[in-house]
Amino acid sequence: MTPLLRLDAVSRSYGDREVLRSVTLDVGPGECVALTGDNGSGKSTLLRLASGRERPTSGKALFDGAPIVEDDPATRARVATVMDPGAHYPDLTVREHLMLVALAHGLGDGAEAAVEAVLEEHRLAGHGDVLPSALSSGQTQSLLLAAAFVRPHDLLVLDEPEQRLDGRARRELAHRLAAHRDRGTAILLATHLEVLAEVADRVLTLDGGIPAAARDR
DSSP states (O other), rough: OSSEEEEEEEEEEEEEEEEEEEEEEOOTOOOOOEEEEEESSHHHHHEEEEEEEOSSSEEEEETEEEEEEETTTHHHHHHEEEOTOOOTTTTHHHHHHHHHHHHTTOOOOGHHHHHHHHHHHHHGGGTTTSSSGGGGGHHHHHHHHHHHSSSOEEEOEEEEETTOOOOHHHHHHHHHHHHHTTTOOOEEOOOOOHHTTOEEEEEEEEEEEEEEEEEEO
């Protein structure tokens, strides 16, 4: 299978500090790879390279065979991320935020139905008309996840998507990710939870920016 995402011997340094060293990783359509490791092991940095948010100091980060750059229209159209806790419009209601995302990604006449579906799936149906500031931390995380799932995507890049979710929501997220994987989405996620790592076809453990272990599931 031709990988949709290819990280080829990527390294990342900030000044004299090397955060990642020569990490190679492929993720194909319908495949989920989980990153694990202690805080500071380089997981978030690797996800930023994988989403095109940052460029590697050395090596190549490729999406569908081309260098991945966050501002490239092709990347924006096909790559959905959940990485920043404040990545929402504070002056829009929950429903308005999701509608904007859906319309911006071409859902057209199907946007309203798609938004109502993700509101229900993420247990936000009763909060569609409130501002994000009125949500709990767990509900805010659900909003960020709903914004990723409401839009078309070929690749999901998720940084600890389970954070701030309760146990039920974490289990629901695991099932949802498995369903998207089975429909052909490529998924790269960092997680500390076995319930989400179990969704993965492969697990890569980072230790000090270096792959410490990789295993198939």
